[in-house]
Amino acid sequence: MKRTVDVNIPLGPIHPCFKEPARVKCETKGERVIAAEVELGYMKKGIERIMKGRPWQEVMFLAERVCGICSVIHNMVFIEAMEQISGIAVPPRAAYLRVVANELDRMQSHLLANFSYCYTIEHETLAMYLLDLREQVMDLLERLTGARVTCAYMIPGGVRCDIHHEDQAFMHESLDRIETELQRYTGMFENGPMIALRSRGIGILTQEAAREAHVVGPTARASGIAEDRRTQHPTYKQLGFTPVVRPGCDNYARIMVRFDEVSQSIRLIRACLDGLPKGIIRGGGICKAGEIRYSGEAPRGELTYSIKTDEVGRVAEIQIQTPSIMNIEACCHSMIIGADSIADVTATFVSADPCIACTER
Amino acid sequence: MTASLYWYLREFARIEWVRKFFFARTAPLVTPAHFRGFPEPTGKACQHALSCMMVCPAVGAIDVVHEGDGWKPRIHKGHCIRCGLCVEACPNGVLMSGRVLETMQAQGTALLVSFRIAIDRDLCTGCGNCVTACPVNKQIDAQLGAGGHSSNDEVIMRVDDGDVQVLHEEKCTGCKTCETSCPTRAIQIARILEGIQQPVEGVGP
Numbered sequence: 001m002k003r004t005v006d007v008n009i010p011l012g013p014i015h016p017c018f019k020e021p022a023r024v025k026c027e028t029k030g031e032r033v034i035a036a037e038v039e040l041g042y043m044k045k046g047i048e049r050i051m052k053g054r055p056w057q058e059v060m061f062l063a064e065r066v067c068g069i070c071s072v073i074h075n076m077v078f079i080e081a082m083e084q085i086s087g088i089a090v091p092p093r094a095a096y097l098r099v100v101a102n103e104l105d106r107m108q109s110h111l112l113a114n115f116s117y118c119y120t121i122e123h124e125t126l127a128m129y130l131l132d133l134r135e136q137v138m139d140l141l142e143r144l145t146g147a148r149v150t151c152a153y154m155i156p157g158g159v160r161c162d163i164h165h166e167d168q169a170f171m172h173e174s175l176d177r178i179e180t181e182l183q184r185y186t187g188m189f190e191n192g193p194m195i196a197l198r199s200r201g202i203g204i205l206t207q208e209a210a211r212e213a214h215v216v217g218p219t220a221r222a223s224g225i226a227e228d229r230r231t232q233h234p235t236y237k238q239l240g241f242t243p244v245v246r247p248g249c250d251n252y253a254r255i256m257v258r259f260d261e262v263s264q265s266i267r268l269i270r271a272c273l274d275g276l277p278k279g280i281i282r283g284g285g286i287c288k289a290g291e292i293r294y295s296g297e298a299p300r301g302e303l304t305y306s307i308k309t310d311e312v313g314r315v316a317e318i319q320i321q322t323p324s325i326m327n328i329e330a331c332c333h334s335m336i337i338g339a340d341s342i343a344d345v346t347a348t349f350v351s352a353d354p355c356i357a358c359t360e361r
Numbered sequence: 362m363t364a365s366l367y368w369y370l371r372e373f374a375r376i377e378w379v380r381k382f383f384f385a386r387t388a389p390l391v392t393p394a395h396f397r398g399f400p401e402p403t404g405k406a407c408q409h410a411l412s413c414m415m416v417c418p419a420v421g422a423i424d425v426v427h428e429g430d431g432w433k434p435r436i437h438k439g440h441c442i443r444c445g446l447c448v449e450a451c452p453n454g455v456l457m458s459g460r461v462l463e464t465m466q467a468q469g470t471a472l473l474v475s476f477r478i479a480i481d482r483d484l485c486t487g488c489g490n491c492v493t494a495c496p497v498n499k500q501i502d503a504q505l506g507a508g509g510h511s512s513n514d515e516v517i518m519r520v521d522d523g524d525v526q527v528l529h530e531e532k533c534t535g536c537k538t539c540e541t542s543c544p545t546r547a548i549q550i551a552r553i554l555e556g557i558q559q560p561v562e563g564v565g566p
Binding site: 057060062143161282312313 | 416479551560
C-alpha cells in the first residue's frame with residue numbers, strides 16, 4: 001500500500017513564530033505540505049456573554065479588550081453602532097479626530113504584523129526596525145488619547161478629549177520622521193533579494209480562492225479584491241479614501257499592501273489634521289432602544305457588531321464577527337497547501353496576520 | 362592585522378565606551394504628563410455625589426467612604442483600569458488623572474450621570490425588600506415598615522396596594538442595593554451616561 005502522508009507535523013499552540021496560541025496541523029510528504037488544518041479554542045474569553053445587560057460605558061471597555069492590537073477599531077465600531085441605533089450625530093471635529101485615532105491604531109497594527117512576518121522569515125534586523133517604528137506610533141496614540149493600547153477614546157456623540165495644540169505640532173513632526181523611516185524600511189523589504197526568495201510566489205491565494213473563502217482586509221486586497229469598509233464610512237468618503245490593491249496574491253503582496261496602507265494612513269492623518277474643523281467635540285445624546293448590524297474596517301478586515309439594546313440603552317444582545325477567522329480558513333485551505341517547506345508554513349500563516357484573540361473572543 | 366588591532370584598542374580605550382561598559386544604566390521609568398494614570402485626589406472636598414462609584418466600569422475599583430469628618434474616594438489600584446471615567450463624571454473635580462481633569466475643564470466637557478428604575482410588573486411580588494433596602498429611603502423615612510409601606514411622599518419608592526410605586530426617580534443614587542435584594546430580579550437600575558460639552562469662552566480650537 002502506498003502511503004500518501006509521511007508525517008503529521010503540528011505547529012503550535014505554543015510556537016516562537018506565533019504571537020497567540022493556535023495549532024496548525026500539517027500533513028506532509030517529504031517537506032511538501034499537502035493538507036493543513038487549524039485548531040482553535042485555546043483562549044476563549046466569552047466576552048460577548050459578559051457584555052450582555054451592561055450599559056455602553058461598561059461594554060465600551062470590554063469591546064476594546066476583545067483584541068489588544070486593534071482595540072481602537074473595536075471601540076469605534078461599537079460606539080458608532082450605538083450612535084446609529086440612538087440617532088446621535090457626531091460633531092465634525094470629533095469625526096475627524098476619530099479617524100486620526102483609528103489610523104494611528106491601524107499603523108501600529110500593520111507595523112506589528114510586518115514585524116512578525118520579518119521575524120518569521122528570520123530577517124530580525126528589519127523586524128526590530130519596524131518594532132522601533134511602531135513604538136513611535138504608539139507614542140503618538142498615547143499623546144492623543146492618554147493610553148497606549150486601551151485608549152477608550154470614543155464615546156457616543158463624540159470623543160473623550162480634544163487634541164492639544166502642542167501635540168498637533170508634535171504629531172506633524174513625528175509623522176514626517178516616521179514617513180522617512182518607513183520609506184527606508186519599505187525599500188529594504190521591496191528590494192531585498194533574500195526576502196524576495198522567502199516571500200515572492202509563496203503562499204499563493206488566487207482571487208477565485210480568496211472570493212470562495214470570503215477573505216477580508218489586506219489579505220483580500222493583496223489578492224486583487226478592492227474590498228474595504230472604509231469606502232462606506234462618511235468621514236473617509238469626505239477624505240477621498242481609495243483602498244490599496246495589489247494583484248500579487250503571495251506573501252510579498254500581503255506585506256507590501258500593509259506597508260502601503262501605513263503610508264496611506266500617514267496621508268489620511270495629515271489630511272485630517274490640516275482640515276480639522278473647528279467646534280465642539282461632544283454633541284451629547286442618550287442611547288436608546290434598537291437593533292443594528294454595523295461594520296467597520298479593522299486592520300485585519302471587516303469587523304461587524306450586531307447589537308440589540310433595551311429601552312435604557314443597555315446591551316441586550318450582542319454578536320461580534322471578527323475578520324481573522326476567514327483569513328485563517330483561507331490560510332489552511334489555499335495558502336499553506338503546496339508549501340515547499342515547514343518554514344514557509346509559519347511565514348504564510350503569519351503573513352495573513354491572524355489575530356486569535358479577536359477570533360475566539 | 363596590526364591596523365585592526367590598533368583600531369580595536371583605540372575603540373575600547375575611549376572614555377565613553379569604558380563609562381558605558383561599566384556604568385550602564387537603564388533609563389529611569391518616567392510617566393509622561395499626558396499619560397492617563399490612576400485617579401488621584403486633587404484636595405477638593407468630596408461632596409458625596411457618588412458619580413465616580415456609579416460609572417466605574419471595573420467593579421470595586423473605587424468607593425466613597427466616610428473617614429474622620431468627611432467623605433473620601435478610595436481607589437483600589439488592583440481593580441482600576443485607568444479609564445478616567447470617574448474623573449470626568451465627578452461634578453466637583455475631586456479626582457484627577459494625568460491631564461484629563463485640566464483638559465476637560467479647559468474644553469468644558471463633562472459626563473452627566475442619571476439613573477432609571479425599571480420594575481417588571483410581572484415578576485414583582487410586592488415584598489418590599491427593595492424599599493427597605495434602599496439607603497436613601499431609610500434616610501428620608503426612618504419609620505419605614507418592613508413590608509415597604511410608608512406614609513412619607515418623599516421616598517423614592519414604596520409599596521402601595523401590594524405593588525411597588527416609584528415616586529422620586531431623581532433621588533436615586535444608583536447603588537443597586539434594591540437590585541441585589543430583590544428575590545425575583547424584578548427591579549433593575551440603569552446607569553445612564555451622557556457626554557456633553559459647554560465650550561468655555563476664549564479657549565478651544
